[in-house]
Amino acid sequence: xxxxxxxxxxxxxxxxxxxxxxxxxxxxxxxxxxxxxxxxxxxxxxxxxxxxxxxxxxxxxxxxxxxxxxxxxxxxxxxxxxxxxxxxxxxxxxxxxxxxxxxxxxxxxxxxxxxxxxxxxxxxxxxxxxxxxxxxxxxxxxxxxxxxxxxxxxxxxxxxxxxxxxxxxxxxxxxxxxxxxxxxxxxxxxxxxxxxxxxxxxxxxxxxxxxxxxxxxxxxxxxxxxxxxxxxxxxxxxxxxxxxxxxxxxxxxxxxxxxxxxxxxxxxxxxxxxxxxxxxxxxxxxxxxxxxxxxxxxxxxxxxxxxxxxxxxxxxxxxxxxxxxxxxxxxxxxxxxxxxxxxxxxxxxxxxxxxxxxxxxxxxxxxxxxxxxxxxxxxxxxxxxxxxxxxxxxxxxxxxxxxxxxxxxxxxxxxxxxxxxxxxxxxxxxxxxxxxxxxxxxxxxxxxxxxxxxxxxxxxxxxxxxxxxxxxxxxxxxxxxxxxxxxxxxxxxxxxxxxxxxxxxxxxxxxxxxxxxxx
Amino acid sequence: xxxxxxxxxxxxxxxxxxxxxxxxxxxxxxxxxxxxxxxxxxxxxxxxxxxxxxxxxxxxxxxxxxxxxxxxxxxxxxxxxxxxxxxxxxxxxxxxxxxxxxxxxxxxxxxxxxxxxxxxxxxxxxxxxxxxxxxxxxxxxxxxxxxxxxxxxxxxxxxxxxxxxxxxxxxxxxxxxxxxxxxxxxxxxxxxxxxxxxxxxxxxxxxxxxxxxxxxxxxxxxxxxxxxxxxxxxxxxxxxxxxxxxxxxxxxxxxxxxxxxxxxxxxxxxxxxxxxxxxxxxxxxxxxxxxxxxxxxxxxxxxxxxxxxxxxxxxxxxxxxxxxxxxxxxxxxxxxxxxxxxxxxxxxxxxxxxxxx
Numbered sequence: 001x002x003x004x005x006x007x008x009x010x011x012x013x014x015x016x017x018x019x020x021x022x023x024x025x026x027x028x029x030x031x032x033x034x035x036x037x038x039x040x041x042x043x044x045x046x047x048x049x050x051x052x053x054x055x056x057x058x059x060x061x062x063x064x065x066x067x068x069x070x071x072x073x074x075x076x077x078x079x080x081x082x083x084x085x086x087x088x089x090x091x092x093x094x095x096x097x098x099x100x101x102x103x104x105x106x107x108x109x110x111x112x113x114x115x116x117x118x119x120x121x122x123x124x125x126x127x128x129x130x131x132x133x134x135x136x137x138x139x140x141x142x143x144x145x146x147x148x149x150x151x152x153x154x155x156x157x158x159x160x161x162x163x164x165x166x167x168x169x170x171x172x173x174x175x176x177x178x179x180x181x182x183x184x185x186x187x188x189x190x191x192x193x194x195x196x197x198x199x200x201x202x203x204x205x206x207x208x209x210x211x212x213x214x215x216x217x218x219x220x221x222x223x224x225x226x227x228x229x230x231x232x233x234x235x236x237x238x239x240x241x242x243x244x245x246x247x248x249x250x251x252x253x254x255x256x257x258x259x260x261x262x263x264x265x266x267x268x269x270x271x272x273x274x275x276x277x278x279x280x281x282x283x284x285x286x287x288x289x290x291x292x293x294x295x296x297x298x299x300x301x302x303x304x305x306x307x308x309x310x311x312x313x314x315x316x317x318x319x320x321x322x323x324x325x326x327x328x329x330x331x332x333x334x335x336x337x338x339x340x341x342x343x344x345x346x347x348x349x350x351x352x353x354x355x356x357x358x359x360x361x362x363x364x365x366x367x368x369x370x371x372x373x374x375x376x377x378x379x380x381x382x383x384x385x386x387x388x389x390x391x392x393x394x395x396x397x398x399x400x401x402x403x404x405x406x407x408x409x410x411x412x413x414x415x416x417x418x419x420x421x422x423x424x425x426x427x428x429x430x431x432x433x434x435x436x437x438x439x440x441x442x443x444x445x446x447x448x449x450x451x452x453x454x455x456x457x458x459x460x461x462x463x464x465x466x467x468x469x470x471x472x473x474x475x476x477x478x479x480x481x482x483x484x485x486x487x488x489x490x491x492x493x494x495x496x497x498x499x500x501x502x503x504x505x506x507x508x509x510x511x512x513x514x515x516x517x518x519x
Numbered sequence: 520x521x522x523x524x525x526x527x528x529x530x531x532x533x534x535x536x537x538x539x540x541x542x543x544x545x546x547x548x549x550x551x552x553x554x555x556x557x558x559x560x561x562x563x564x565x566x567x568x569x570x571x572x573x574x575x576x577x578x579x580x581x582x583x584x585x586x587x588x589x590x591x592x593x594x595x596x597x598x599x600x601x602x603x604x605x606x607x608x609x610x611x612x613x614x615x616x617x618x619x620x621x622x623x624x625x626x627x628x629x630x631x632x633x634x635x636x637x638x639x640x641x642x643x644x645x646x647x648x649x650x651x652x653x654x655x656x657x658x659x660x661x662x663x664x665x666x667x668x669x670x671x672x673x674x675x676x677x678x679x680x681x682x683x684x685x686x687x688x689x690x691x692x693x694x695x696x697x698x699x700x701x702x703x704x705x706x707x708x709x710x711x712x713x714x715x716x717x718x719x720x721x722x723x724x725x726x727x728x729x730x731x732x733x734x735x736x737x738x739x740x741x742x743x744x745x746x747x748x749x750x751x752x753x754x755x756x757x758x759x760x761x762x763x764x765x766x767x768x769x770x771x772x773x774x775x776x777x778x779x780x781x782x783x784x785x786x787x788x789x790x791x792x793x794x795x796x797x798x799x800x801x802x803x804x805x806x807x808x809x810x811x812x813x814x815x816x817x818x819x820x821x822x823x824x825x826x827x828x829x830x831x832x833x834x835x836x837x838x839x840x841x842x843x844x845x846x847x848x849x850x851x852x853x854x855x856x857x858x859x860x861x862x863x864x865x866x867x868x869x870x871x872x873x874x875x876x
Contacts, residue, residue, distance in 0.1 A: 310747070312746055312747065331749065331751055332746065332747070332748075332749040332750075332751075333748075333749025333750070333751070334749075335749075336748075336749045337749075342747060344747050349741070349743045349744065350743050350744055350746075350747035351744060351747065352741075352744060353736075353737055353740040353741055353744055354740075354741070355740060355858070356736075356740060360733075363733055364737060364744065364745075364748035365747070365748035365749055367730045367733050367734060367748070367749075367750075368730065373730055375730075376729055376730050376731065377728055377729055377730065378727075378728055378729060378730060378732075378733055380728075398865065399864070399865055403861060403865055404858065404861060406858060406861075406862065407858075407861045407862045407864075407865040408865065
C-alpha cells in the first residue's frame, strides 16, 4: 500500500462532528464522528442499514443534518444541495450508475456541468486530460452503452473529477464488479491517491476494506463505534465492531429436513432480450422443513431466479413444480395461491403499497383468498382482523392498523410483510434478503419466525447477502455465479471466507464447498 | 379527522385561489369582480338554468367517472372524447334503425353505446398491452379519427339525412326515448341523470369493495408491488380501459335519449376533456367528482350571465383552468404534508408508548 507516499497536510479533508439525523420513528445517524485526512483512502464500514448511506447523503448535501457540523479543509460548511458539496470539492460516485446509455462519454461527463468548460473542444481536452488519471482508455466520443461495467464506473469517477472534486465518495463501488475489475478499480484509486485525491470508500466487505484503506471507521446502528488501522486490526475484530456483541445468532439447532420435495426447479433458463442467459439451467430442490440458502454476489441472477420462480418473469425453458403442481405455465397469483409466500428483496418496490393503510396491505397477494376476500368481494373485516393478529404476533410497532405503511420504520414494515407472507400456511416461503435494513430486534424476530415455520414443515428458499444469516439459517447452501448454481456448501462447516471466495468464482480450498458436478 | 381534511382542503384552497386570480383578471380588465360573481350566482335562479346545471352535471359526471377509472391505475385515457362521440353516433344510428318495444329499445341503445365506447377504447388498450404504445398518444389520435368517422357515418349517402340546415342520423322512435321529469318553466330534468348517480354508486362499490377495485388501486399505487402481489398488469390495463370506454360511451345518452333523439352536427364536443379536469378536481372519488361536475356545470351555465354585465364570458374558462392547475398543486402539497405529519405522529406515539425502545 502506498500510503507513505501520499500527500498529508495539517487540516483534514473532511471532519464530521456530532452528526445526528432523525427520520420519523427512526434515528438514522446519531452523534457520528468521522475524520478523513487529506490524501488517504478512508473506509466507512457497516452492515446494510447501519446508516452509511444517510451519512454520505448528508456529506454530499442531499439531506441536511439535524445536528452536528461538517468541516471541509478546516472550514465549517453548510451544504444545502449537492451543488454546494461539489463546489467544496466533494464528489460522489453512486452505487448504481447514473449514466445515460445513449449519450457519449463526453456528453455524460459534461451533462449538467456545461458552464465549466463548455461542451466543445475545450471540454474534450479536459476530459482526455482527466481520463488518464482514472485509467479510462476510450475515446470521449464513444457511446456509454458500448462500455463495460468497469469503464462505466471510470466515467462516473471522471464526472466528479470534471467538476473539480478532490474528495471522492465511492458508495459500494465493488458491488457491481467482478474480482478482476475490483483489482483494476483499486489500482485506479491508488494511482489517484498518489496525485493527492482523497477517497471515502463505503463498503461492508471487510477483505476489500483491508486491501485498500488507510484507515477504517466503523458505523453500527447509526453511530460510529470507532476508527481502526486496517493493517493492525483483524477481520474478526472489524466484524465484531460492525455487528456488535449483542447480535442475535441466526443459527438453527436441530435439523427438520424431510425427504418430501416441495419446490422442484429443473432446467430453468431465463434469457435477456439480447440472448444472454440470466439464468442458465438451474436445478434446485427444496424439501419440506428445509432452508436452502442461495449465496452470491449481488447481480449474479438471484433476483432473476426468485422472480422467475414467482412467475413475475417468464422462463425461457425449464419447469417449476410445487409439490405435485406444475407451476411453469401459471401467473404470479396462481403461484401464490398454490402456496408460495414471498418476501421480496425490496419491500418498498415489491412488498408494500406505501400510502395505503396496513390492513389494505394485508390484502396484497391474498386478494382471492380467505380471510381477506370472499369471491370477487373483499372481506375488509377479515383483513382488518388478520392484520390485528399480525401486529400482535409479530410485534409490529404501530399505533393502529389504519396508518399508512410508509409511516412505519423499516423493521416494522418488514415484520408486517413477513407476517403476511407466513399467513395462510404456505408450503414454500421465498425470502429475499428478509432482514436487510432492519434493526437488530426485528432481525431476531424474523429469524425466529422463519425457524418456527421451518419446524412446522415449511420449505424456505433464502437469498441473502448477509453470509452469517445464510450460514446460520440454511440447511443447504448453493452458490450462484453468473446465472448458474456453481457449488454446494455445508453450512455446518463452511466459513464466511470460504463462501466468499466461492461466490467470486475464485474457487475454494475448503472441503465444505463442493464445486457442482464434482460428486 | 385528518383524512377528511386532506381530501377537502386542497379543492377548497384551489377554488378560493382561482377565484382570487380571476377576480384579479377582472379588475385588470376593468370590470367589477363582485358584480360579475353576483351575476353568475343570480343566474342560477333564472329560467331553466338550475335544471340545465343539473343535467349538465350528470353528463360531466359520467365523463369524469370514465376518466377516473383509468386514473386509478395511472392510465391516462384522453380518449373519452372520441369514445363518447363514436358511441353517440353508433347508438343513434342503431336506435334510429330498429323498432323495439319501449324500455327494451332504450336499454338496447344504451348497451350499444357502452359497447361502442368500449370497442373504440379497445384499440389503444390492445396497442398498449401488445406493443407498448403509450395510451396518451394513441387515445389522442383516436380522438381525431373518431371525429372523421362520425362525420363520415352521418353523410347522406351513408346513414345520415338532411333536415333543414342540419345533417343528422334518423330520429329514434319514441319507444327508445328515456322520458325526463318535466319541471314546467324550469325545464326538464333528463331521466338519465339517475344513470349517472347509479354509475357513481357502482363505481364506489367497485373501487372499495371488490377484488377488481383492489387490484386497480394497487396497480395505480405501485405497479411493481401489484405485480409481486399477483396482479396481472396487462389484464388490468385491458379491463380498465374497456370499462373506461364503456362508461365514456354513455356520456351522450342523457341528451340523445332525453332530448335530441338523434346525432347531428350540433353534437356537443369537449365533454371528454372537461371530464379529465373534473376527475382531477374530484380526486377520482365519486363524491369529489360529483362536486367537481356540479362546479363545472355551474360555471358553464351561469357564465352566460356575464355577457349581460359586460364581462367576457371567457373568464369562466380561465377560472376552470386555474382551478385544475391549483388543485393539482394543492393536493400534492397537502399529501406530502399529511404523510410527514402521519410519520411524526406514529413516531411520537411509539416513543411515548415504548419508552426507550
